[in-house]
Amino acid sequence: DAGVTQSPTHLIKTRGQQVTLRCSPKSGHDTVSWYQQALGQGPQFIFQYYEEEERQRGNFPDRFSGHQYPNYSSELNVNALLLGDSALYLCASSSMAEGSYEQYFGPGTRLTVT
Amino acid sequence: GQQVMQIPQYQHVQEGEDFTTYCNSSTTLSNIQWYKQRPGGHPVFLIQLVKSGEVKKQKRLTFQFGEAKKNSSLHITATQTTDVGTYFCAGRNYGQNFVFGPGTRLSVLP
Numbered sequence: 001d002a003g004v005t006q007s008p009t010h011l012i013k014t015r016g017q018q019v020t021l022r023c024s025p026k027s028g029h030d031t032v033s034w035y036q037q038a039l040g041q042g043p044q045f046i047f048q049y050y051e052e053e054e055r056q057r058g059n060f061p062d063r064f065s066g067h068q069y070p071n072y073s074s075e076l077n078v079n080a081l082l083l084g085d086s087a088l089y090l091c092a093s094s095s096m097a098e099g100s101y102e103q104y105f106g107p108g109t110r111l112t113v114t
Numbered sequence: 115g116q117q118v119m120q121i122p123q124y125q126h127v128q129e130g131e132d133f134t135t136y137c138n139s140s141t142t143l144s145n146i147q148w149y150k151q152r153p154g155g156h157p158v159f160l161i162q163l164v165k166s167g168e169v170k171k172q173k174r175l176t177f178q179f180g181e182a183k184k185n186s187s188l189h190i191t192a193t194q195t196t197d198v199g200t201y202f203c204a205g206r207n208y209g210q211n212f213v214f215g216p217g218t219r220l221s222v223l224p
Contacts, residue, residue: 033211042118042202042214043157056211059115090156101145101206105156 002027004093004106012112013081021076021109025093031055032074033103034066035090043090049074050096078111086113116141118205120215128223133190135218137203144208146179146186151217152199160188193222 005024013019025032031050035043045058049068068074072093078085088110092103117140127133137146145164149157161170163179163186170177176189186205190197200219204212 035214042216043204045211045213048211058211092157100162101147101212102159102162103147103157103204103212104159105149108156 004091004104006089006091006106006109008109009107010110010112012114015081015083015113017081018077018079019081019111021078021089021091021111022073023075023091023093023106024073025091026104029093029095029104030072031094031096032068032072033092033094034074034076035092036060037088037090037108039087046076081113083113086111116205116207116210116213118203118213118215120201120203120218122218123216124219124221126221126223127193129195130192133193133197133220135188135201135203135220137186137188137205137215139184139205139213141184141207143183143205145206146183147204147206147212148177148186148188149202149204149214150199151202155199157202190220193220195222195224198222 007022033048034046037043047057048055052068063079065077088108090108091106094103119138147162148160151157167181168179174191178187200217202217204214206212
């Protein structure tokens, strides 16, 4: 049973560029949440996708957008990258159908903006 | 908006000593979760509490949810070097997303 997978593992981008991060949820899960974790801090909620729609959104600008596909996989897009966007981006899957709210995190994508 | 705080920020213990981290929310929570993140790793789900005054145990770990559902604690008995990591609580208000605390970083000296 595959867990949550994310790609790429690491990424280096230049300020102003755009980036797309990808996530495949745990088998049987239908909900994907994205978090940003700066060094030494707790994960900050970006948004959550369920049934291919953004259901909840945290306090992040419109430069952050996402998508969920029919197979439940998800993408996080960040436009006009800023130095402050450098962080570990975590994807967490859960099952809305089960209503358990247990979140399983992927290994994350380490984004460095120079 | 909802805020979640944790104390202490850091804790250094000798192997075999006990450890406790506390989590406080600015609002009443519907449920609270605890995660452990090893250095260089990702958060790993430990447990979820939903009932007022609930106490759950996992081997040497004891989790409590306050009567008012605004605070929680994680207690580790007789720490081991494998307990090293950062412990996060994440609280959820009804219908809202989970808000993570800043974490408590535990180091265990052998």
